[in-house]
Amino acid sequence: MYVPASPAEEAVAAELATVRPALAAAYADALAGARAAVLSRLWRALAHEPLPWVTARERGPGSLTVRLAGGARLEGPPPDPYATGPRADELLLDGKPYRQASRLVAALEVPHGGEFAAELDGSTASLALSRAGASAAGAAAGAAAPGSASGPGPGRTWEWEQRVVDGHPYHPNCRYRPGFSVAEELAYGPEHRPVVEVGLLAVPAARCLVTGTWPERFRDGERLLLPVHPWQAAHVLGPERVSGGFAAHPLMALRTLAPEAGGPHVKTALSTRLTSSVRDISGYSIETAATVSAFAHALTERLDGRLHITRTLGAATAHSPDLAAVLREPPEAYADAGAGERVVPVAALAFHPPAASAAWRARFARLALSVCLRVLDLGVALEAHGQNLLVVLSATGAPVRLVYRDLADIRVSPARLRRNGLPVPPLSGRLVTDDVSVLRRKLFGSLLTGALGATAGSAGAFAEALAEAEGLEATADTGALLAGPLPTKALTLMRLSPGTPGDQWAELPNPLALR
DSSP states (O other): OOOOOOHHHHHHHHHHHHHOGGGHHHHHHHHHHHHHHHHHHHHHHHHHSOOTTEEEEEEETTEEEEEETTSOEEEEOOOOTTOOSOOOSOEEETTEEEOOHHHHHHHHTOTTHHHHHHHHHHHHHHHHHHHHHHHHHHHHHTOOOTTOOOSSOOSSHHHHHTTOOSOSSSOTTTTOOTTOOHHHHHHHOGGGOOOEEEEEEEEEGGGOEEEEOOOGGGEETTEEEEEEOHHHIIIIIOGGGOEEEEEEEEOTTSSEEEETTOSSEEEEOEEEEETTEEEOOOHHHHHTHHHHHHHHHHHGGGGTTSEEEOOEEEEEESSSTTSEEEEEOOGGGGSOGGGTOEEEEGGGGGGSGGGGSHHHHHHHHHHHHHHHHHHHHHTEEOOOOTTTEEEEEOTTSOEEEEEEOOOTTOEEOHHHHHHTTOOOOSOOGGGBOOOHHHHHHHHIIIIIIIIIHHHHOSHHHHHHHHGGGGGSOOOTTHHHHHSSOEEEEOHHHHHTOTTSOSOOEEEEOOGGGGO
16 A cells, blocks of 8 residues: 655655665665554554543454544554554554554544644654664674564663664654754664764853762863763754763663763753653752662662662753753663673663563563562652663573662652651652552553563563562552553653643553453
8 A cells, every 4th residue: 555755754755865865765665664663652542541532442353443522433453552563554544544643643633633743753754764774773783683682682781772773662752853853863863873972061160050979070170061962062052162072872861871981871961852751951850869869779778689770970950951961870880791791771672582481571570570569668669661670681691680770750758768767868849759649650650561561562471471470579569560450651642731741641451350
């Protein structure tokens, strides 16, 4: 079936012909798969999220019908909410086929659908570019092609991260990068495996807020040298203000980079919305960085060495979310390289061959569930999605312990901490809550319906992994995990509700109930 190119698809093709013509054919070949990937993510949302204009969902033999306000019918295959592969390359709206998520949403004519359709168009085109560029970069480096699970895999964490090409496994905006030209995506996107030149901007120290220890190499007399992402320098701060800095490898988060010379990872401000969020750094996160880091690091003493949390070494801001940086321990600090250990982000486990086996997934699930449920019981809900949560692999590839990074969006329960005899850190705002539903949503919506579900890749495989929780020591939260629906962020509803702040939620069927 011929599908005409969308505006974003055409725009990327036109720019690609100028800046990297050798990728043009690969990009064109990748479009069909990218369309199906984004459409499948959208179909998952239409099948499960509490969208106000969906009036009913009816399952039939081998199909699902979604009834819309106004009487329209949307039909497609029965969605698996935990599947990560393409599930729908075509949906029918009142019998008319659609193969592009952007054109389907435009045809639905729902509130704010026009803006969302444009985002889906950009996400699809960018995903096709990512797949084309990553394949070329991998071939040039002699590495296994993205999506392949062949070979033992790389040794350094940033190399694993650069294998993750498709971005968020369930978000239709998985590769949406507004404000990035094709040349900038190729230059800064981790899946293209570039080396990025991070700049330095000098700011009088007296005008800055600093917590932790700011290293001498990022100082010049009475001035701090704040690391600046090159996109931020070009589009927000002005390149004339930024001097040469250091070479680094971009990580999955894109704005966080691993210096080529080694040392702490550098989280930079990047004032554009990637996927769903604007990637700046708030003053409050700088102000509390050292406190949260010390608190979290002390908490790991209760985990018998099964969990390490990377420490925030220094954080600084010139009192602007557009000009701030955080220096963080690299995850490799918690692996014994001499013993052959490696640290792999959970999102990259698809490229670790043993992770394809049910026995490996069960062992990993047992480790992740036991640790994260224990931390929640102590009083902290981690945002343990596939980017923040990493696993230390033994020389034989077995999961032995966990590493967690980025404490900016955890939730802390003072009541639970006190109950366990733990000190309550001097924090305020959204980080602090005793609301059980908020705490569980934070962990379950990231670890269960995010990291573990995506690692399993299907409801059936996820049920096998989740069953490991049945044999764990019971906590106040275990029952909610084993019975009833599981929370997940309603990512499409959030994009279609620009006037509603904060997270919104959907409930997914618990795969244990389907066994």
